[in-house]
Amino acid sequence: MKNKINIAVLFGGKSAEHEVSVQSAKNIIQALDKDRYNVTLVGIDKSGSWLKFNMSQLPSMKRVLLGEQKNTDKTILSCSDKGEFLVKGSEDNKKIDVVFPILHGPMGEDGTIQGLLKIANVPFVGAGVLGSAVGMDKDVMKRLLRDAGLPIAQFIVFREYEKKEISFDKIKRKIGVPFFVKPANLGSSVGVSKVHNLSEFASAVAFAFSYDNKIIVEEYIKGREIECSVLGNEKPIASVCGEVIPKHEFYSYEAKYLDESGASLSIPARIGKNLEKKIKKLAIETFETLGCEGMARIDFFVSENEKVLINEINTIPGFTSISMYPKLWEASGISYSRLIDTLVDLAIKRFDKEKKLKTSFSK
Numbered sequence: 001m002k003n004k005i006n007i008a009v010l011f012g013g014k015s016a017e018h019e020v021s022v023q024s025a026k027n028i029i030q031a032l033d034k035d036r037y038n039v040t041l042v043g044i045d046k047s048g049s050w051l052k053f054n055m056s057q058l059p060s061m062k063r064v065l066l067g068e069q070k071n072t073d074k075t076i077l078s079c080s081d082k083g084e085f086l087v088k089g090s091e092d093n094k095k096i097d098v099v100f101p102i103l104h105g106p107m108g109e110d111g112t113i114q115g116l117l118k119i120a121n122v123p124f125v126g127a128g129v130l131g132s133a134v135g136m137d138k139d140v141m142k143r144l145l146r147d148a149g150l151p152i153a154q155f156i157v158f159r160e161y162e163k164k165e166i167s168f169d170k171i172k173r174k175i176g177v178p179f180f181v182k183p184a185n186l187g188s189s190v191g192v193s194k195v196h197n198l199s200e201f202a203s204a205v206a207f208a209f210s211y212d213n214k215i216i217v218e219e220y221i222k223g224r225e226i227e228c229s230v231l232g233n234e235k236p237i238a239s240v241c242g243e244v245i246p247k248h249e250f251y252s253y254e255a256k257y258l259d260e261s262g263a264s265l266s267i268p269a270r271i272g273k274n275l276e277k278k279i280k281k282l283a284i285e286t287f288e289t290l291g292c293e294g295m296a297r298i299d300f301f302v303s304e305n306e307k308v309l310i311n312e313i314n315t316i317p318g319f320t321s322i323s324m325y326p327k328l329w330e331a332s333g334i335s336y337s338r339l340i341d342t343l344v345d346l347a348i349k350r351f352d353k354e355k356k357l358k359t360s361f362s363k
Contacts, residue, residue, distance in 0.1 A: 006097045007037045007344065010113065012044040012065045015105030016190045016211060022062045024102045024319035029058065031337050040096065042076065044103070050076040098347050099124040100340075102319060106185050106212075109316045110136035123351035125343045127315040131292035135315040138216050139184045141290060148289045150282065151309050153301065154219040157184065160209060168201045175219040181205055183212035194220070223303040226269050228283040229317070229328040231339075233293045233346050238280035239328040243269035265324060267331045275306055286310055294346050297325045 009032075011025030012018055022043070032039055041053040045065040052074035053061055063069035099122055101113050111133035117124040127135060134140045139157045146152055154175045158166050171179060181204040183191040191211035193204035208215040225246070229239040243266040269276070283298040290313060297317035301309045317325035329339050 004038045005036060005344065006040065006094055007032065008040040008042055008096045008099045010042050010044070010099055010101045010103060012046075013103040013105065013108040014044065014046055014048050015103070015107055015109075016186060017104035018046060018065070019062065020318060020320070021102055021104045021108070022065060024104070024323065026058060026061070027319050027321055027336075028100060028102055028340060029055070031340055033337055033341070036341070038094070040094075044108075048107075052076050096122055098122070098344055098351075100344070100347075101126060102316060104316055104318070105190070106136065109314075110185060123347045125347045126294040127292040127296065128350075131290055132315050134290050135292060135296065135313045136185050137214075138182065138312060139214060141313060142216075144289060145286065145310055148285070150285060150289065151307075153221050153309050153311070156217045158205075158215050158217070160213040163205070163209070166205060168195075168198050171217055175217070178220045180218045180220060181208045182216050182218065183208045184214040184216045185212050221301040221303060221309055223301045223307075224269075225311075226271065226279060226300045226302050226308075227324050227328065228279055228298050228300070229325045229332075230283050230287045230292070230296045230298060231294075231329065231334075231342065231346075233350055236284055236287050236292075238283045239332040240268040241271060241276050241279050242267040242324055242328050242331070243271075244324070265322075265327065267324075267327055271302070275302070275308070278308060282308060282310060286313055293350060295325070295343055297328075 009025055009029055011021045013021055025041075025043075029039060029041065039055070041055070041057075041061070043051050043053055043061055043065050045051060046067065051064065053064075057064070060069055099117055101108065101117070101124055103109055103113055107113070109132060111129040114124065114127070114129045114132045118129060126132070134144060142152050142155055156171060156174065178194050178196045181193050181195055191208050193200070193207055195201050195204045205215065225244040226241050227244060228241050230236045231239070244263055245266060246263045271279075279300055279302075282300070286298050287296050292313070292315055295315070295317065297314045299311040299314070301311055303309070314325075317323060319326055326336050326339055330336060334342070
C-alpha cells in the first residue's frame, strides 16, 4: 500500500477573514480522504500564535482561536503583542509532506505565509509568493491587468497620508456615482461601502482605512456578477461560470456569510456559450498575468450590453459549503474531494520542479 501523505491544514489567522477561514478549513478537513492522508490541524489565533488541534476538537476550534475557550497545551509557536516568538516542541513530531493553507486575507493570502513555507522547504497548495501578493493588493493587481490590456473598471487609489486630499467631488467627476470604497488588501467584502452621496462618503473612507493604510475607489458597474474558477500550474483550466445574485444592495460580507438568504447562486450561469467562452479565456489570462498557480477564483462584471470587466482574483477562495470555487468545479465534473487531491498533487509537482533549480553558483 502506498504511504499516506502527511498533510497540514493551516487556518485561522490574524485578518478580519479569520472566521471564514476556520469554516473553510472544517470543510476541507472533513472531505480529506483519510485512507490517503494523515491530517495535522494547525490553527493561527487572532494574536498570531500557532496551535495544534486533533480531529476531536473540530467543533471547538473556532472558540479556542478566538480566545473564548481555553487552549490545550499543544501550542507550536507562541506569539504576543510584546513581540515574543517562542517555538514549542511536540511529542508527536512528524515530517509534513504538504501544507494546505486556507488563510483568507492579509497575513495568509498575501504571500507572507507562502514565503515562510517556501523558506521551510515544504510544498504548499495555491499560488506562490508573487502571485499571492499581487492577487491580494487590488491596486497592484488592477495595474498589472490594465498594463496587460485586460478589461477592468476605472479606479483611484489613496494612501493613508493622502486622507486630507480625498475629494468626493473629484471622484464623482472622474468615475461618477455611486462608487465603491474598499481596503486595498482584504477580501470577503470586509470594509467595503457603496457610496451614493456626500453624506455617506466620509464614513466609508474611514471604514476602509480602519482595515488598511491604502484604499481603492472603484467605478460602479451596473450588471451581473459572474465568477469562474481556475485550476492548474503551467496549463490551467477554467470551470463553468456561475452567477451571484445578491439580495442585498451588493454582495457584502453580511450577504456572503451572515444572511442565509443574502444571495443566490446560479450554477452554471445562464449566459450564452460565446460569452462563457470569453469569460473563461479572460479568467485564465488573469491567472497567468498575475503569476498564479494551483487555484484561484476570478470575479467579473458583465454589463447589460455584455461588456465583460475583471473585478478581482482570489488566490485562496472560500471552501465553505456555500463557496463558489468548489461548487463551480463540482458543476464541471470535479468533486470536492477530487479537487483537494488535485490541488495537493499540483503543489507537490511544483515543489519537485523547483527542487531541480540550482541554489548555488556553478558553470
